[in-house]
Amino acid sequence: MLKNIHPLLTGDILSILDDMGHGNEIAIVDANFPAAANAERLIVIPGISATDILDAVLTVLPLDDFVEQPVSYMRAPGEALPIYAEFEASVEKGDGRKLSLKGIAPPEFSERAANAYAIIASGERRLYGNILLRKGVVRS
Numbered sequence: 252m253l254k255n256i257h258p259l260l261t262g263d264i265l266s267i268l269d270d271m272g273h274g275n276e277i278a279i280v281d282a283n284f285p286a287a288a289n290a291e292r293l294i295v296i297p298g299i300s301a302t303d304i305l306d307a308v309l310t311v312l313p314l315d316d317f318v319e320q321p322v323s324y325m326r327a328p329g330e331a332l333p334i335y336a337e338f339e340a341s342v343e344k345g346d347g348r349k350l351s352l353k354g355i356a357p358p359e360f361s362e363r364a365a366n367a368y369a370i371i372a373s374g375e376r377r378l379y380g381n382i383l384l385r386k387g388v389v390r391s
Contacts, residue, residue: 259307281380286372301375309345315387325381326354
């Protein structure tokens with residue numbers, strides 16, 4: 252155990268987050284997403300929700316403040332789902348600022364996730380529980 256490190260952040264996750272460069276993306280995906288077929292680097296955290304993983308990741312990952320929308324989620328056709336509000340609340344809490352999250356169509360999300368630095372496969376069972384984070388810089 253380490254002090255001040257969220258317990259969901261394993262050594263593998265911390266290593267990936269640390270190795271990411273400015274502008275790299277990481278995807279946190281739900282249990283229905285074909286993560287193993289698309290990830291160059293894959294971390295599997297079964298049984299844990301995407302929102303809990305998002306909360307943990309945002310305790311250490313700076314979001315890109317050089318772009319208008321450093322966070323995107325997979326948009327469901329036709330309706331806004333409750334998980335989107337949870338994503339927004341997690342991002343605001345973790346980043347310390349209110350951001351407008353970008354909803355993107357499933358094909359675009361899947362393409363960006365496949366090109367992401369890594370994918371974290373959660374146990375999220377709510378549909379469209381998929382989110383992309385673009386890493387920023389740590390300012391001194």
